Amino acid sequence: xxWIQIPVIWRALAEMYWKAQRIKEAVMEAQEILKRNPEDVQxxxxxxxxxxxxxxxxxxxxxxxxxxxxxxxxxREINRLDPSDANQRCGWRGxxx
Numbered sequence: 001x002x003w004i005q006i007p008v009i010w011r012a013l014a015e016m017y018w019k020a021q022r023i024k025e026a027v028m029e030a031q032e033i034l035k036r037n038p039e040d041v042q043x044x045x046x047x048x049x050x051x052x053x054x055x056x057x058x059x060x061x062x063x064x065x066x067x068x069x070x071x072x073x074x075x076r077e078i079n080r081l082d083p084s085d086a087n088q089r090c091g092w093r094g095x096x097x
Contacts, residue, residue, distance in 0.1 A: 007033055011043055014050070023054045041082050048074035 014029035030047040033040060051071035055064055078085055
């Protein structure tokens with residue numbers, strides 16, 4: 001079985017790390033997914049959410065402005081890959097309507 005066929009497992013692992021407050025591991029896992037498949041919109045959305053929700057977390061290891069920039073980069077890439085993706089705004093204001 002090829003790795004690319006099961007990205008959902010790796011996304012779930014990244015999300016579990018994030019929920020366990022293991023931000024560094026969550027980011028690393030999501031970045032690894034994107035190295036293998038840079039067009040994976042779901043993984044980009046997850047990474048953007050991890051960046052946004054880790055703002056203020058002193059253990060994340062990067063400054064707030066750098067974290068915001070990284071999140072913006074993911075959401076811009078989502079918009080480029082799938083301009084019709086309404087969910088790409090969910091990380092910013094929450095999903096409304």
